[in-house]
Amino acid sequence: MTVSPLAPATFPQLPEISGATFAATAAGVKYEGRKDVMLAVLAEGTAIAGVFTRSATRAAPVLDCQRKLGGASNTPAAILVNAGNANAFTGKNGDGSVTALTAAVEAATGVPQSRVFTASTGVIGEPLPHARITDKIAELQTTQSTTAINAAAEAIMTTDTFAKGASATMTIDGQTVNIAGIAKGSGMIAPDMATMLAFIFTDAKIDQDDLQALVSAQNAKTFNCITVDSDTSTSDTLIVAATGASGVDVTANAAFAHALHDVMRDLAHQVVRDGEGATKFITVQVTGAQDDADAHKVALAVANSPLVKTAIAGEDANWGRVVMAVGKSGAAADRDRLSIRFGDITVAENGWRAPDYSEDAASAYMKNAELELGVDLGIGKGESTVWTCDLTHGYISINADYRS
Numbered sequence: 001m002t003v004s005p006l007a008p009a010t011f012p013q014l015p016e017i018s019g020a021t022f023a024a025t026a027a028g029v030k031y032e033g034r035k036d037v038m039l040a041v042l043a044e045g046t047a048i049a050g051v052f053t054r055s056a057t058r059a060a061p062v063l064d065c066q067r068k069l070g071g072a073s074n075t076p077a078a079i080l081v082n083a084g085n086a087n088a089f090t091g092k093n094g095d096g097s098v099t100a101l102t103a104a105v106e107a108a109t110g111v112p113q114s115r116v117f118t119a120s121t122g123v124i125g126e127p128l129p130h131a132r133i134t135d136k137i138a139e140l141q142t143t144q145s146t147t148a149i150n151a152a153a154e155a156i157m158t159t160d161t162f163a164k165g166a167s168a169t170m171t172i173d174g175q176t177v178n179i180a181g182i183a184k185g186s187g188m189i190a191p192d193m194a195t196m197l198a199f200i201f202t203d204a205k206i207d208q209d210d211l212q213a214l215v216s217a218q219n220a221k222t223f224n225c226i227t228v229d230s231d232t233s234t235s236d237t238l239i240v241a242a243t244g245a246s247g248v249d250v251t252a253n254a255a256f257a258h259a260l261h262d263v264m265r266d267l268a269h270q271v272v273r274d275g276e277g278a279t280k281f282i283t284v285q286v287t288g289a290q291d292d293a294d295a296h297k298v299a300l301a302v303a304n305s306p307l308v309k310t311a312i313a314g315e316d317a318n319w320g321r322v323v324m325a326v327g328k329s330g331a332a333a334d335r336d337r338l339s340i341r342f343g344d345i346t347v348a349e350n351g352w353r354a355p356d357y358s359e360d361a362a363s364a365y366m367k368n369a370e371l372e373l374g375v376d377l378g379i380g381k382g383e384s385t386v387w388t389c390d391l392t393h394g395y396i397s398i399n400a401d402y403r404s
Contacts, residue, residue: 006273006281006369006389007162014149014167014180018203019043019243021144024155027132030084030122037133038152039140040199041109042077046243048117049212051219053236054192060087060094061118062237064102068114073208077115078105079199079239080133081156083184087120087128088234097130104134108141119197119237121184122158149201153182156197159398160186160274166266168259175248177204177256181263185271187399190230190304198223198238198267200260205244210251214260215240222264225296226387228275229395230304238264272387277394280312282387283372289382294331298375299386301329309391312371317362319347326375337378343371350378 024038042048050069052062080101087094102116120128153163167180185196206214215238223238240260242250250256273281284303289295302308302325311318319340326333336351343365346354365371 001161003161004274005279008270011150011153011163012165012167014165015169015178016146017178017180017201017243018245019046020201020241021146022148022152023140023143023145024148024151025136025139025143027082027136029082029129029132035151035155036083037136037140038081038155039105039137039144040079040152040201041111041144042079042241043243043245044076045073046077046241047073047206047208047211048077048239048241049208049215050237050239051216052238053233055232055234055236057089057234059120059235060090060098061120062235064098065117065119065237065239068117069212070208071114075115076109076111077117077241078109078111079117079119079241080105081119081197081199082128082133083156083158084122085120085126085128086122086124086235088124090125090127093127097128100130100134104137108137117239119235121156121197121235124234149180149182156182156184158184158186159276160184162274164267164270164274166263166270168263170255170259172248172250172253172255175246177246177248177250178202179259179263181267183267183271186274187229187276187395190227190232192232192236196233196236196271200240200263202240202242203244203246204242204248204250204256205246206242206250211240211242214257218257218261218264222261222268225385226268226272227300227303228272228278228389229391269387272389275389276398277392278389279369279392280390281370282312282389284375284386284388285372286375286377286385287383288376288378288380289384290332290377290380291382292384293382295382295384296386297329297331298326298333298377299384301325302373302375303386303388306391309388312366313390313392315363315366317342317347317359317366322373322375323348326377331377332379333377334379339376339378341374342366
């Protein structure tokens with residue numbers, strides 16, 4: 001598999017998280033000869049927060065995780081993830097698979113089923129061969145390590161071309177606090193509450209309800225601001241685990257909130273950079289909207305437009321397609337106040353092509369691997385930023401052959 005041209009040069013060096021261990025193995029759920037299952041075991045007292053897809057066809061693991069959030073945290077916890085099969089649209093079989101998996105984790109680790117969170121990603125509509133995973137739980141338990149988060153990142157990949165990780169380390173009250181996160185995602189990316197699969201671990205101390213509020217707030221500005229293809233997954237899951245092992249209370253701590261935001265945004269950007277077939281990383285910045293909600297509508301309309309995305313893939317400075325996307329967004333807009341820019345180049349203003357617009361300059365700008373599209377509606381103070389990628393023949397090839 002060819003690695004995305006937008007990928008980071010290397011997988012980052014993630015800090016060890018006290019109170020968290022990891023292991024990964026090959027269970028043959030769908031893929032042969034590669035890791036496809038990971039297990040994280042978390043210390044007693046770990047607070048778990050999460051956000052999940054609001055899809056009406058949510059997968060069994062998502063529903064199970066949602067039911068378990070907010071429970072008592074005076075026991076250890078665990079997160080079990082498999083790639084290759086989403087365990088979605090599998091009826092009672094899906095629920096049975098979740099029960100079998102969580103029971104196996106409890107038997108091997110002592111973590112109660114009520115604190116075992118599972119996630120699955122891959123093909124929808126096929127029963128999960130969960131026995132292949134339960135057969136590996138004992139191995140996953142005996143190989144737990146504080147340094148195996150890299151292997152865990154590899155094990156959750158599907159059509160991803162590179163493993164995704166991000167971290168932050170800060171000093172609070174003279175003590176070190178670490179955050180380390182991994183994610184997977186490449187296609188079927190248009191988050192609605194959460195996105196793809198992402199798991200973030202920290203040794204900070206914070207109550208579950210405070211952590212949940214923080215994660216939900218940061219999610220709205222990171223994962224919920226990316227799109228690859230406008231399709232919301234049945235399995236979107238973001239789980240954040242705070243082990244508390246550092247002893248540093250980060251409740252209402254601005255530095256910690258900022259660091260968590262940076263880690264979440266970094267992971268979200270990496271998902272876009274690995275968008276199926278992507279060759280361009282695109283920032284869509286909308287200002288001057290009636291309110292922030294309208295700005296977000298416009299940003300997503302531009303970012304999700306196949307016409308905009310294919311023009312960018314072809315390096316065509318076709319700003320008329322941006323005008324179209326603004327008009328169809330459903331947000332309040334005034335044609336004669338609208339301005340559009342590509343990078344620092346103003347291509348249209350006040351509802352008309354900019355007087356000094358240069359097609360040559362705009363075309364030259366479109367050859368960059370990273371692009372910024374700016375839209376100013378000129379009617380208010382609302383703003384939003386969304387990140388996306390272009391739409392190429394590669395996307396069609398990957399998805400046409402996905403189940404073969």
